[in-house]
Amino acid sequence: MSESDRSRERILANLRAALKRREPLGGSERAALIARTAGGNRAVQPRIDGDPVERFCERLRMVSGIVTRLDDLEQVANLVASHLDAYALPPRLVVAADERLDGIPWSNRLQVERRAAIGSDRCSVNCAFAAVAETGSVVLLSGADSPTTLNFLPEDHLVVVPESCIVPNLEDVWSRLRAQRPDRPRTVNFITGPSKTADVEFTLQEGAHGPRRIHAMVVARL
Structure with a gap:
């Protein structure tokens, strides 16, 4: 032994x-x-009153996330450009090779690369597998079409969140995963707001261990 x-x-x-x-x-x-x-039997869960989409947006804003609601995927490109301008970021971004993002009409003034992120990248865009109204979390699965580096290396992380993927409770994510991904990805990331730490003199700092800003682009029709 x-x-x-x-x-x-x-x-x-x-x-x-x-x-x-x-x-x-x-x-x-x-x-x-x-x-x-x-x-997949569940324990007692908190009741989610009202619209789960509204609840998700409210919860994410409570943890310093940015939320913008959009009608369709065509509006994503302009919103990303506005985000880059607002925070004086260069017009370059890395985008997940997720086929759900293929229909975004990117502006010619943006340099878009479909690949994993590296340390020098400032902004990334990918698409959520799910989002949780209970906590304001976005859920991202690892894979060739959504490398985990996109979630953590750039300072600005922009996530397309289809309204149809927003679920009431955390347990709903696992039910969705069992139904849609029986092969199970290697990593499931629940991301709730930007990176924060208060390790140094109890002073809250954002972006110490990951993105300084997370921007959920909630799309009605996708």
Whole structure:
């Protein structure tokens, strides 16, 4: 038995002792737990009153996120250009190779590259898999069409959020993932507002460990 196996057995033994179990779970109890996990049964959830889209926008603004509601994808290009101008950013951005973003009519004055982000990139655009009304979080899946670097390296992270993907509660994201992505991505990122820290003298700083600004572009028809 390897050292890692011995460590695992010690951890499991400690858990059994804490649960007052001398042996592993029996067949019926084990089967019940497996069925419960596979079925996605939920615990008590907070009630979400009103429109989930409005609630998502409200919650994201509460954590210093920027939210703009749009009618369709054609309005995204102008909004991105306005964002770059507002924060004196260069007219360059990296965009996820997500086919949902293929219809954006980018302006000729913007330099757009469809690739993963690197450290020198200032602004990124990608498309959310889901968004959560309960917390104001955007949910992004890793993959060739949505590299995780787009979420964290640029100072400005702009996310297209289809209204149809906004769900009431956190648990709804996992139900959506099980239904739409049985292959399961390697990484699921829940992002709630821009990066913040108060480690240094309890002074709040934004952008210390990730984007300084997150801008959700909520699109009605996509």
